[in-house]
Amino acid sequence: MILNNQALLERSRRSVWHPCTQMKQHETMPLVPIRSGDGVWLEDFDGKRYLDGVSSWWVNLFGHNNPRIKDAIRQQLDRLEHVILAGFTHAPVVELSEKLSALTGLGHSFYASDGASATEIALKMSFQYWRNSGKPGKTQFISLQNGYHGETLGSLSVTDVALFKDTYASLLRASTQMPSPDWRQAEAGETAEQYALRCASAAETHIANHHTEIAAFILEPLIQCATGMAMYHPAYLERIRDICTRYDIHLVADEIAVGFGRTGTMFAVEQAGVRPDFICLSKGITGGYLPLSVVQTTDEIYAAFYDDSVARGFLHSHSYTGNALACSAALATLAIFEQDNVLAVNRTKAAYINQRLQAINELPVRHLRNTGMIWAFDVQTENPGFQKNFYREALQRGLLLRPSGSTVYFMPPYVINEDEMDWMVTQTLEILHKETA
Template sequence: MSDSATPGAPSLAERSRRAVWHPCTQMKRHEREPLLAIASAEGPWLVDTGGRRYLDAVSSWWVNLFGHGHPHIRAALADQFATLDHVMLAGLTHEPVVALSERLGELTGLGHAFYASDGASATEIALKMSAHYWRNAGRPQKCEFVGLVGGYHGETVGALSVTDIALFREAYAPLVRLSAALPSPDARQAAPGEDAAACARRAAAALGDYLAQHHERTAALILEPLVQCAAGFAMHDAEYLRLARALCSRFEVHLICDEIAVGFGRTGTLFAHQQAASAEAPWRPDFLCLSKGLTGGTLPLSVVLCTDAVFEAFYDDRVARGFLHSHSYTGNPLACRAALAVLDLFEEGIDGEPVFERNRVTAARLNELCEPLSAHPRVRDARQLGMLWAWDIDDAGIDGFSGAYHLEAREQGLLLRPIGNTLYFMPPYVLDNAALEQLAGGALRALHAVCGS
């Protein structure tokens, strides 16, 4: 297998550098660092055009749940393609979108589904839907939003307004209507003698103070339940979710849960916000945004689920009171069928083994294998939740840690992309023991190469 079809012709990586504007990338970097050209993938492995394998330890930007080319998902897509590839959803419908909406409603208690193609679009939908709800309710002044310090919800203009990552937001500040960013419950910010739950309560108190003053103009709070991934995998106690729900209900503010990254088992439950619920205290947001793992990493699809109360505010004879938003590929049958296949796997298991039981065994083994990594003298705040791992690296004196580590990890046969000085794993759920050993051992060797022993 060759990177170039013709001897002497430009490689696939070079052709890509010339023709493709790659996402979230300073393209000049690839003058000195060739793009990694991938020819195929199977299970947790990517294969480059030279035949070398790489363990996809970040699930191809957090989307791949059950490995590349999973036979159940592949069969479902082939069957659907033979029947119906696409049809507009305005004025028409089809079985996959109805079945998926029904199943998601049963799983979440949120019975109305609005579809798009990516996570940022889901954020835009939820924000617009919330503000429009309050307009329809006769309270148009409730059109402002609040998020958390370090929150990330996408890079379209509306999504950037509730994203608190300076690199993404500063360049486009003149275009963005900035929202308030309140203290994060990030457990790394706990004061001496304060545990994660107490840290969460302190952050919730700040939210309460803000809403007491600004609730008349605030449409919604948006947050990432349990883990703020782009903020360096900041993890927080579910107590914050419980308190935030109570405050939003008290002050008549919508709660939007962005589970684009953390949904579908990443945190140890199907949806992260479910860890805030109990039999005595049912818990659900007003809006739930899902994408990434929704199709198991096969096709673009996102969805916003909402309560009956939100839906009913738009249900009217007047067109102006409807939710006037659309995407050409809304509810694409192929993508919906892939999502249904993903839900099948959660119900039926991987090779007959329940997904969450398998993941608990995998996590325990990887924790054991990663003990030397966690003990490295440059590591701070080693943490793990479900199938997510993160380590902050004290990189004083290291220029460009993230890029340097990424290249060293590739030498170890691993696809890893640290966020700043945070090394993280978000692997597919199908790693065997050999893959786990390669991941833990290779990650440590790459750290030694970049930072020393």
Template sequence: MSNANLLTRSLAAVWHPCTQMKRHESLPLIPLASGEGAWLVDMDGQRYLDGISSWWVNLFGHGEPRIKAAIRAQLDTLEHAMLAGFTHRPVVELSERLAALTGLGHAFYASDGASATEIALKMSAHYWRNRGEPGKHRFVHLAGSYHGETAGALAVTDVPVFRQAYAPLLQPGLTAPSPDARNARPGESAADVAERAAAGLEALFTAHGDEIAALIVEPLVQGACGMVMYDPAYLTRARALCDRHRVHLIADEIAVGFGRTGTFLASEQAGIRPDFVCLSKGITGGFLPLAAVLSTDEVYAAFYDDDVTRGFLHSHSYTGNPLACAAALAVLDIFDSDDVIKANRARAERWDALFRPLADHPQVRHYRHRGMIWAFDVADAPTGFAQAYFAAALAQGVLLRPIGHTVYLMPPYTMNDDEARQLAGAARVALDAALVAGARGNDVAVA
């Protein structure tokens, strides 16, 4: 099949996500043939270094053989069965291991991060209803938050482009100040900003505590609003405030869990235990769709009753799919056998030395780094900067996809140092090229 034929068919048949489809008139889709390690390969054999882990999911690169082997082995026994009224070994073992890692229990499964958000929100509100407090049904989110694009998740998402079109469908939430370390005033530390944001959260709880079911946060890094990074002290204060005002704390670890910030869960760095943890993205190493929500035993007990209406009313056909659970178990095995957290700390130190010179560019501001995430903002970025940068990076054989004027790097953990060096060089070349394109008025389109 020719590239042109495949592209024509894709545009005629596929509605691509997070994409203004008309933009592909000026920037064609890339027809992929394969993936291996940190690389994607198109049908012409052109290789692209995957600097964002394919939307943050491919922890160990493409085609990791141990995950593939686990899925193949599971195919020989049970590919799928409904989880209502039945159970199976992969879902039980995965639930037990996630409980041990999070300090929570009774995993509830879904297929994607937005669905995990929906589940946690519904569980929280339903918990309070079962406790005889139906008035506690509102949710608090941080300014700039992103928790998914289904209706419930959009209600706690504060990225205008994602929610404005669907505002009439959404239940209004309450917005708390972000602890974004970039908001530091002269003489303030990141911890000072966190304390100031926590004071704003406290005021919100004081005013509306009787209505609030839960606070939902992306621990340490708010991803889709531009890789906002903040001090763990905010989470410590938020946990204490939630306890004081009887509000659940939902940790959206979908993007930042599984070692991405330097610990298995980002919330560990604050020494707290949330009431709910949402997991997805890296949970299967990028092989299959899966999400999980874990909750406290107290939450679970509030639903345990003879009355079906007091049970948790949520399901989907592929809940706890055995193949996906087998992939997730292989991921956890790799974390153990390869001592991934320790290895990542050493990688992060080496790679930061390679990436940090990007901060010397005259238009780079707020270079920042936590664990295996790097980001910087581009001052005076021209119109269409993100699109121009994406195209310029592809021309350098690298997949990087800015968020507005923020460039970020979130590579697979298994990228080697030479590849990291190549990624750093391409990021710098793409930056200069995108700025030149903007200065010429070339608004290069990108999905």
């Protein structure tokens, strides 16, 4: 069958319900049919290329069509594609668990397929840990204002995004949100660190009054991605780790979006020098190749489930837990980090983009910010259609960016080169000149 852009998008509209999408909008804003990818580029069926400035929803680390990750999957495919992980094991899941433990200092890994599932697992594990430990009253969860942790019912319960949450409010478990340490909310003259510590003190007040009921505090370390790339000072994590320890509350680090080098360190919590009780990982873990997520936790928490009674075990599963192909992709991804000195190379690339972005200060934007390989700025506009207009104009130019409201952000694959960085920034500046004129 001969495929072209028009044929595929019409078939997709007839048969596919696309995620996080009001499908009616595609009557006037067509889908983009993609045939292939290579490096930072995607190509449609008519040969038009698009620079993937958002790493295909933040998952692609080392480019599309990466030969090393593909080769690892091919080799594993010749040995074993998948086996039930209940009562069985295999080399890729063991090797990956060992490597992740060496990186995080957390003892055991529990696998799933996506970020929301990882959140669900961490919340359930925390809840059951306290039950197994003789503290069944610790059943509540706290999270940050404007935080995002997924859209399944448990993960949505600790998410604070009204657009996603309000429709399902009657289905959700109540949780409490602590003030966000997003430094854009600091008062005049207040530093990012001072504001972060003020927010931590506010959280401590709530925790001190309710710690006997609280099981865990879940947060996105350093960057709250889904609500406009809100960035905050690592002092917040350091202080919250101390508070959670003193009040006997689990700290859950949701590094689904920010793990694997996105913040400049392998994991964001490293910048505060803290170890969480749980860490949730997904997205970049396989370099964007196959669905995989993992929750790691401490040996102490693991031990609370280790018992003769089946009921005290963690009875959570899904059919593709610890899939061998996905684990092989993850191992190849970690190998690239080790062999290519990725974090150091990324620091050079980040400095280059920061230098190129200085020209943006001549435009009506605020809060130009950068952490690691993530950049964001807020456009001062009264145009309610800015988000759609920017996205559409960027696509016409061959650039894939997805603003969050009036916030424009870059999260490109790490393999982006200087020419591609120049082109991405130049196109963005030209669009902004046009949209804010």
